[in-house]
Amino acid sequence: MPLPRWTNAFGLIEIAIYGLAxxxxxxxxxxxxxxxxxxxxxxxxxxxxxxxxxxxxxMGDYRxxxxxxxxxxxxxxxADSGAxxxxxxxxxxxxxxxxxxxxYRTFSSVLRQFGTVFEPQTGNATLLVDGKETFxxxxxxxxxxxxxVMVQYYILRSDRLGLELKRLLIEKAxxxxxxxxxxxxxxxxxxxxxxxxxxxNAGVKIERFLPIFIFKRFFQINFRNHRKLVIVDGNVAFxxxxxxxxxxxxxxxxxxxxxxxxxxxxxxTGAPVTQLEDVFLEDWYFATGQQLKLQAAKSxxxxxxxxxxxRTVVQIVPTGPTDETVVSLLFVLQLINSAEKRLWLAxxxxxxxxxxxxxxxxxxxxxxxxxxxxxYRSDNAFVHWVSTSYANELQGRGIKVLLFTAGFMHQKxxxxxxxxxxxxxxxxxxxxLYLNFETMVLFHGRGFNLRVAKMLEKDFQxxxxxSRPVKPIKRMIAALRGNVASLLAPML
Numbered sequence: 001m002p003l004p005r006w007t008n009a010f011g012l013i014e015i016a017i018y019g020l021a022x023x024x025x026x027x028x029x030x031x032x033x034x035x036x037x038x039x040x041x042x043x044x045x046x047x048x049x050x051x052x053x054x055x056x057x058x059m060g061d062y063r064x065x066x067x068x069x070x071x072x073x074x075x076x077x078x079a080d081s082g083a084x085x086x087x088x089x090x091x092x093x094x095x096x097x098x099x100x101x102x103x104y105r106t107f108s109s110v111l112r113q114f115g116t117v118f119e120p121q122t123g124n125a126t127l128l129v130d131g132k133e134t135f136x137x138x139x140x141x142x143x144x145x146x147x148x149v150m151v152q153y154y155i156l157r158s159d160r161l162g163l164e165l166k167r168l169l170i171e172k173a174x175x176x177x178x179x180x181x182x183x184x185x186x187x188x189x190x191x192x193x194x195x196x197x198x199x200x201n202a203g204v205k206i207e208r209f210l211p212i213f214i215f216k217r218f219f220q221i222n223f224r225n226h227r228k229l230v231i232v233d234g235n236v237a238f239x240x241x242x243x244x245x246x247x248x249x250x251x252x253x254x255x256x257x258x259x260x261x262x263x264x265x266x267x268x269t270g271a272p273v274t275q276l277e278d279v280f281l282e283d284w285y286f287a288t289g290q291q292l293k294l295q296a297a298k299s300x301x302x303x304x305x306x307x308x309x310x311r312t313v314v315q316i317v318p319t320g321p322t323d324e325t326v327v328s329l330l331f332v333l334q335l336i337n338s339a340e341k342r343l344w345l346a347x348x349x350x351x352x353x354x355x356x357x358x359x360x361x362x363x364x365x366x367x368x369x370x371x372x373x374x375x376y377r378s379d380n381a382f383v384h385w386v387s388t389s390y391a392n393e394l395q396g397r398g399i400k401v402l403l404f405t406a407g408f409m410h411q412k413x414x415x416x417x418x419x420x421x422x423x424x425x426x427x428x429x430x431x432x433l434y435l436n437f438e439t440m441v442l443f444h445g446r447g448f449n450l451r452v453a454k455m456l457e458k459d460f461q462x463x464x465x466x467s468r469p470v471k472p473i474k475r476m477i478a479a480l481r482g483n484v485a486s487l488l489a490p491m492l
Contacts, residue, residue, distance in 0.1 A: 021045045025042055093108075103444060107120070107315060117318060120314065123268055125266055128238075130263060131242060131248045138238050139168055150231040152183070153184070154243055162245065180292065186221050225287075226425050226426075226436040228425055229276060234274065237273045237277075238265055238266070238268075242410075260408070262411060264413055312444065314442070331422075331440065335422060341417050343363050343369065344370075345371070345415075345428065347372075347373075350374055351387060364397050375410075403466055412424055419449055
């Protein structure tokens with residue numbers, strides 16, 4: 001008696017799934033650079049191939065080689081064409097305060113090997129806390145634009161905040177200002193088509209970063225551009241943790257603490273703005289193949305438009321999966337290893353590389369005051385379980401783990417001793433370290449470090465220390481949940 005058709009069809013599907021599982025395993029062994037992630041993916045394919053195959057299609061493929069070649073080609077094209085804004089000469093170490101000369105020399109020599117964009121520059125920096133202060137400053141800068149505006153976001157929503165941004169950009173474009181917008185196709189997946197059409201009709205040049213719905217890369221969600229960047233006339237730039245969405249601008253409220261997003265941005269003026277422009281120009285060319293040639297701002301323009309408050313030495317640290325080495329990981333490790341007295345870290349997602357875990361433990365053993373601030377509640381429950389599991393392990397090594405309870409803590413900040421501070425877009429997780437295009441800004445100087453320290457100390461007042469559940473059954477469930485989640489952590 002012949003088998004039903006559906007049985008044959010299921011058999012063919014099963015053969016196809018197992019065939020794809022074998023094919024994926026060969027790719028994983030051949031291409032993966034993270035041993036932990038490789039083992040996790042291999043185990044998942046061996047145990048549940050029907051889940052692993054589509055999951056790997058969505059978020060597991062590391063086609064790094066093609067992207068590296070493409071990125072190198074785009075960098076070379078831009079350099080040869082003269083489209084990049086060359087940075088000014090870095091400051092002489094002897095001209096800087098003596099207390100920052102040591103760390104300045106170290107980070108300068110390490111980071112400049114990755115390109116001119118990493119060269120330290122002297123500029124002005126303003127710390128922006130939360131959405132109201134940040135978007136007020138950004139919108140004011142856009143309103144004053146005379147030549148060009150660059151806008152780049154991972155998440156761009158067509159809600160009330162997004163509509164205000166759209167109104168400003170349309171107004172500037174119609175007045176003759178060149179406006180360029182680059183958004184990530186995955187992070188802004190639900191962005192309204194009407195929103196984009198209105199901007200395009202007004203003359204705004206809009207591009208997507210690595211579109212996900214194309215045949216060559218069908219629904220491949222890796223290699224996302226997680227940067228948040230606004231540049232106006234080459235005079236002022238903004239970067240940090242805030243995307244464009246109403247949740248990022250929500251005010252602190254006693255009635256609805258979960259709605260409040262605690263975040264941090266920075267406003268930069270001076271020579272470092274030129275380097276952030278180069279980051280945008282490279283991303284634009286990488287995504288579109290189009291060269292943007294802009295006239296660099298005069299060196300005195302930013303002094304006239306943005307009065308000097310306190311100069312600080314700034315290093316722009318752009319990272320991504322196209323880097324020849326894992327710059328993001330080396331940068332974080334260098335910060336941790338530089339700490340002698342104080343190391344404070346704030347991150348909404350904490351799924352660290354093993355090297356980071358060991359470096360944090362070693363810092364605590366050296367007697368460094370290591371504090372890790374995480375959200376008490378997260379917008380991603382699974383990642384939060386993993387973060388808590390790792391945090392519990394660190395707490396047992398003498399590291400103080402603080403959970404922010406006044407809302408969702410989304411800032412990315414690292415404070416080292418009394419003269420180093422880093423703020424930007426990079427979370428302390430594998431996706432940020434290995435898969436995303438990110439930007440961190442390193443500040444050398446006591447003045448800015450002190451402002452960041454006061455900001456974090458205020459945040460600590462809204463925290464509670466991580467503690468184990470009192471009831472044995474809850475402790476067992478929490479431990480089991482964290483251990484299971486940790487097995488999949490390398491894939492996050």
